[in-house]
Amino acid sequence: MTTNRRSFIKAAGSLTVMFSLEYTGLLASALTMNNLELPEVLRRNPSLSAWLQVLTNGSVRVFTGKVELGQGLCGAIAQVTAEELDLKADKVEVVIADTRRTPNEGFTGGSFSTENSVLSIRYAAAAARRELLDLAAAVLMAPAEELQMADGKVSFKSGGRSLSFFELLEGKKLKSEIRLPLQLKPKEQYRISGKSVHREDFKQMVVGAEMYIQDLRFPGMVHARTISPPSYDARLISLDEAGLNKVAPVLTVIKDGSFIAVICEDEYQTVKAQQHLSAQAKWSVSQKTTSAKSMPELLKSLTVITSKVKTASIVFPEEAKTIKAAYYKPYVMHGAIAPSCAVARYKDGLLEIWTHSQGAYPLRDTISSLVKIPTPQIHVTCIRGSGCYGHNGSDDAAAEAALIAVAFPGRHIRLQWSREQEHSWEPYGTAMYMELEAILAMDGRIAHFRNSVWSDAHYIRGNPGYLNLEGLRANPVVQKANPAGSGGYRNADLYYAVSNQTVTANFFNGPLRTSNLRSLGSYANLFAVESFMDELAAQAGIDPFDFRIMHLEDKRAIEVLERLKRTVITLPKEKNAAIGIAFSRYKNSAAYIAVAAQVKVHPSTFKITPVKLWAVVDVGEVISLDSVINQIEGGMIQATSWTLFEEVRFEQKTVNSRNWASYPIIRFNDIPEVEVEVISRPNEKLQGVGEIAMCVTPGAIANAINRACGKRIRNLPVGEQLKL
C-alpha cells in the first residue's frame, strides 16, 4: 500500500494528493508552499537522517550545523521540531555543530541562524512526519488520513492501537530525502511555535550542571597556558627557562616563533608557570610615539580602498545650503565573560578539538592548513561557551590548543586564556567614522543625502592571517586581512524614502585587529543616521516621530514607530530627563525595530542615567516569543553599555584595555528598565532578532541626551564628555 501510494505521488508530481492525507481543508495555503525553495543547506544535505533521529526513549534528536551562542537557538529548534511532529518540546534533543555528527552550515552569525537553520529543521521535521505516517499506514493497514500523531506515537484517530516512532522504524534510521513538495503544518494549527516556552537549558544552568566548554574534563587531561607578547608587533628575543621547575612541575614548554605555551598536570601550577615565563620572556618592543591626532583624524589619514555603495542619479548640488555632521564610534570589545578556552588531543594520527567557535567545519579547514593534518583526520566539536556576540578569541584558542596538542600528543590539553589575553588579543569591532550631509526641501523633506563611511574589516574569519597564531609563528608578521566587505556600510544608506542618496565606503587597514561584532557596521552607521535624522528634524521644525514617519513608505516600518509613539507620548515629563528615539530596518531588508530611550542628565554633575528603554519590534514570524523579548532586552542593555562607556584604549600596537577596570562595562547601578512589544506576523518570513537592538540604541540615547540638556553627542562613547 505504501509503495503504491508513494509511487503514485511520485508519478503525479503534485501536492494535492499528499495534502489529502491530512490537511484536506487547507489546500490553498499548501499550494503556495510548493513554490517555496528549500534552504540551500537542505539541497546540499537532503538525507533526512543527517538532520533527525528517533531515539529509543521516545525522544527525537535533531542535528544543526549551527551553534548555541546563548541566545536560545536550541530552544527555537526544539520548538519547531516539536510543532511539526506533535511532540513536547522537552522531547527534542538538539546537537550543535560537530564535524562528526552534523551537517556543515558554516558559521553561526549575522542573524541568519533563525532564518536558515530553523527553517531547515522545520522542513526536516515535516519530512520525518510524512515518513512516519507512511510507515504507520503500512503497518496498521489503514489510510493515513485515519491516523493521528501525538506524543511520539501514531495511532488511529478513533483510538485503539498505537505505535511509537521507534517501533515504527524498528531501530532503523529515517530514510527519506528532504525534497519539495513537502507539507508543513499550517500555522493556524500551531500550539508551541510562537509561544513563550521556557528554555530547557536554563534548568541545567541554574543547578550548575556541566554544559560549557570550560566544564569539559577528560581522564588524564592536562592544563596549558600561553605566554602572550606585550603588543601586536613584539617578537620573542629570548626566554630563560632556568628556574622554571622550582616554580612549578612543568611537563613541557612549547615554542614556535614568538608563540610560547606551557603545560602542567595541575591548572594552578600552569598559571604559576605562565606568570614566571611571562616575567622571563624578553621581547622586541616597537617604539611608542604619541600621536597628536584625534581618532577621527587618525582614521581619515589612513590609506583607503574606496567603494561606491550607492550613487544618486541627480548630482548632489554642491553649492546648496547643506546640513553636515560627522560621527565617530571607537573600537569596541566583544568582552565575553568567559575568556576563550579549548580542549584538544592528538592521538594515533587523529586530532580532536573541542571549541566554542561559531563554526566547526570552517575552523577545521583553517586548523588543517595550520598543523598540516588533512581534514579527515581532524574532528571539531562545538560546545557552548559564554555569550560571544561575534568573533572573539574562540578560534585563536582552538588553533593554539591544536598546535599544543600536536606538539604534546596523547593527552587531552585544556587551554584557558586569561582575562588579560581575551581583552588584549580578541579581534574588536572596528572604529568607524561617518560624514553625513543632507539638503532639506522647503516642505522639510530630505531632498539629497550623502554619507561617507570609514571602516576597517568586519569579517576576517578564514582569511590568511586571521589567527593571532599565524602572526606569532611567522617572521615577519603576516599582513592583516583585506578590510573591504559589506559589513562596513550596512545600514549606511537610508531606509527612508529619499531618492537621491550617495553612499561611499572607505576601507582602511587600521591599527587594531578587528572582526565581526554583533550588528557589524550597523551600530555605528545607525548611530550616525538616526542622530542625523533628529538633527534634520530639528532643522525642519518637525517632531522626530513625524519626521521619520513622513519619510517612510513601508507600512510595517510605520507601525513600529506609531506603536512606540503611543507608548511614550503619554508619559509625564520628568525633570532633567528626556526621551529620544531611533528606528531601523536591519540591513534595510530584515527585521524592524523602533526604540525610545529615557535618559536623565544631572544638572550639575552631568552624570547620565539611562532610566528606561522601550522597543517595538517586528521580526516577522515569531518562533519563541520570550527569546525574542530576551534578545531585545539584552541587546538594548549591551548597546547602552557600548554607547555610554566602551572604548578600547591603545597606543600604537599596544592595547591598554586589559581587564574590566581598564575597559569598564555596564554594572547594575546603571541598568535601565526595559520594555519590549513584539508585533507577531505569523505569515511573514521569520527574521533574525539577535542583532537588531544594538543599532538603534545609540541613536535613541544620543537623541535623548540632546533633548535633555542640549548637547549633541557625535563621538562615542558618551563617557565623561558632558562634563568638559
Next chain:
Amino acid sequence: MSNVVLNVNGQTHRLDIDPATPLLYVLRNQLYLNGPKFGCGMQQCGACMVLIDGKAQYSCTMPVSLAEKKLITTLEGLASTQGKLHPVQQSFLDEQAAQCGYCLNGMVISAVGLLNTSVHLDDAAIKKGMQRVLCRCGSQARVMRAIKRAIPTNKK
C-alpha cells in the same frame, strides 16, 4: 603541598594540595563542581561567587588554605537534598533570567547572599548588592525581576 580540609555543600573533603591554590580551581578541578566559574581571576566580574558562611564571596583569588573551617556553599549546594530548588533558583527560572547563563552562578549566589543579609530590599539596594557581578548578555533587567520575585514579602 599540604593537607587542606574543606567543607563544601555539607561534605568534608581532605585534599593534598598547594595551599596557595585559589579556592575556585579546587572547587572545579578537585571537587568537579561546575557552578563557580572562571571569568577574570581578579575579583572584577563575580562569575566565581560562592557562599562562605552565608556571604557571597569571590573564590578566584582566595587561597584554599583560607577557606578551611568555613562552610562553603556552591550553586550545586543550594537545592534541598530532595532536589527542591532554592527560592532564588526557582525565581530565576520563572523569570527566565539568563541568556548564555555563564554569569548565572554569580547572579544566583550573590542574590542568595543578599537575601541572607536582608529581606527588605528596594531596587537601589538590590542594584548595590549585585554591583560586583557582570553580565555581558544584558540579562540584568531580568535578574532584577527574579530577585524581587524571590523576596519572601513580595510573594503573592
